[in-house]
Amino acid sequence: MGATDVGPWAGNTTSALQAWESGNISVSWGGAGFLILYYVGVLKVLRQLGIITEATRVGGVSSGALTAGAICSGVPDDEFYKTVKALVSSCRKSGCAGKMDKLMRELLEDTLPEDAAARCRGKFYAGVTVLENGNPRAVTAGASEDLKDRSDLISTLAASAYIPIWSGRQLFTTWHGRDTADGSLSTAQLCPPGSHYCVRVASRSPELPRPTMSETLSAIARAMTGAPAAAASLEKPRLPDGPVAPAPAQAAAMKKAGLDIAPGLSVKTDWEPSTWTELGLIPCDESTCDWLYRMGQIDAMSWADSEGILAAALAKKRAAAAAAAQAQAPAPAPAPTPTPAPTPTAHKHAPRTWKTGELAAQYMQGR
Numbered sequence: 001m002g003a004t005d006v007g008p009w010a011g012n013t014t015s016a017l018q019a020w021e022s023g024n025i026s027v028s029w030g031g032a033g034f035l036i037l038y039y040v041g042v043l044k045v046l047r048q049l050g051i052i053t054e055a056t057r058v059g060g061v062s063s064g065a066l067t068a069g070a071i072c073s074g075v076p077d078d079e080f081y082k083t084v085k086a087l088v089s090s091c092r093k094s095g096c097a098g099k100m101d102k103l104m105r106e107l108l109e110d111t112l113p114e115d116a117a118a119r120c121r122g123k124f125y126a127g128v129t130v131l132e133n134g135n136p137r138a139v140t141a142g143a144s145e146d147l148k149d150r151s152d153l154i155s156t157l158a159a160s161a162y163i164p165i166w167s168g169r170q171l172f173t174t175w176h177g178r179d180t181a182d183g184s185l186s187t188a189q190l191c192p193p194g195s196h197y198c199v200r201v202a203s204r205s206p207e208l209p210r211p212t213m214s215e216t217l218s219a220i221a222r223a224m225t226g227a228p229a230a231a232a233s234l235e236k237p238r239l240p241d242g243p244v245a246p247a248p249a250q251a252a253a254m255k256k257a258g259l260d261i262a263p264g265l266s267v268k269t270d271w272e273p274s275t276w277t278e279l280g281l282i283p284c285d286e287s288t289c290d291w292l293y294r295m296g297q298i299d300a301m302s303w304a305d306s307e308g309i310l311a312a313a314l315a316k317k318r319a320a321a322a323a324a325a326q327a328q329a330p331a332p333a334p335a336p337t338p339t340p341a342p343t344p345t346a347h348k349h350a351p352r353t354w355k356t357g358e359l360a361a362q363y364m365q366g367r
Contacts, residue, residue: 012197016260016307019197020050026057026195027071029064031184032203033163033280034091035263036063037289040084041296042201042261043067044077049304049313051199057192059125059140061183064190064201065160066104069153072120073112083111085289092283097223101158101167108154117153124153126160127183127190131172138186159183166220166281189258199303204276205264206257207250211277218274219281229282230275236291237267243302243310263292265299 012019019025027046032039046052052071060068070080087107090096096103113119124147129136141156159175160183162168172179183190191198222229244266246254254262263269263276284292304310 014196016197016199017309017312019195020309021312022196023055024194024196025051025199026059026192026197027052027068027199027201028189028191029058029060029067030189030200030202030204031062031064031182031280032067033063034088034283035203035276035280035292036067036084037088037284038203038263038292038296039063039067039201040077040081041293041298042300043071043080043296045297045300045304046199047077049309050316051304051309054119055123057123057125057195059127059190059192060160061127061187061190062161062163063203065126065157065183066108068124068126069108069112069116069120069157072124073116073153074119075111075113079111081293083107088283088289089286092228092285095223095226096283097166097220098169101162101173104161104167105154105158108157112150112154114150117147117150120153121147123192125190125192126156127187128156128159128175129181129183129186130175131179131181136181136186138183140190163281166223199260200258202257202259202262203280205250205262205268206253206259207264208273208276211273211280215274215277216281219278222278223282227282229278229284229288231271231279231288232285234271234275236288237269239267239291239294239298243298243305245306246302261299261303263295263299266295266302267298 014022016025029039043052052058054074056071058068058071060066075083087096087103090103091100126141128139128141130139131137141160147153147156155175159173159180162173162180163182164171167173167182172181174180189200189202191200246265247268250264250268254260254265279288279292301310304313
């Protein structure tokens, strides 16, 4: 299977709305660990809005690569959600530290369809960190037409998500005869080339500093002992019922970091950076898991609304429903004899205008 050095992404050439309307939009998923539940929520909305379809090119590293693999393989949203929830629940009860690689490969064997490699050829990109001459190097894998088979795809996904010591007892795993590790160790985001707009999704707010080595090692040590994540005992901010415009500071931080969707876009928490680091490495409790999943949906909806895609998707859905109804309608009866029109009167109320929250509610009710 082909693998190439990760080069600089060329950047967006149109707005997200224009790219969505032309069908040339891609999605990139960063590393996440157990925060993948946030991604599952984001994915649900992006699919509902038609931003992600069977033809969409997707890229990812670590848990983001697993998300991209599920997308290109055609794994349904509900099945992906149930699979991830089951894995998190199992790890919370029995522990996964030091054996996640084995569990992940078994999970992929059970979940991915037999024709997964054929479905993903040409539209799937995964970032893998390869160790060469003692130095880590980022490579892109999986996009070329010579993705051999389903086993090759599973091997690539597992290599992209291999966290040293935490995933297995060794520092590295083997992929195509080379020592490799988690793709997020060398690449933050992997955007598929050639798309007019790449929607970049992350599992950590750009306002938070990058995890320190001390934070990461502490979280891994806690995971090894089976200790719960600190978020279990923390108050969770109430999530809005529909999309909201991000605060100016948050919008500026997102733009500077080159991200579109990340935790905190709709609601900000006062949690310490170490809390988010733990949530990536320690299974969340049931309440926190559900909160992260719902936050992913709200953040994705807020982003789509700010880009004009939510309103356009709703209009498109209404037009399709109207066309379908018209196609099934019986032939019209002969027109009656016209009668004189009554004298027009002034409207007592102004025509109704849609508010952002109502757009979201209307769309979600009809999904």
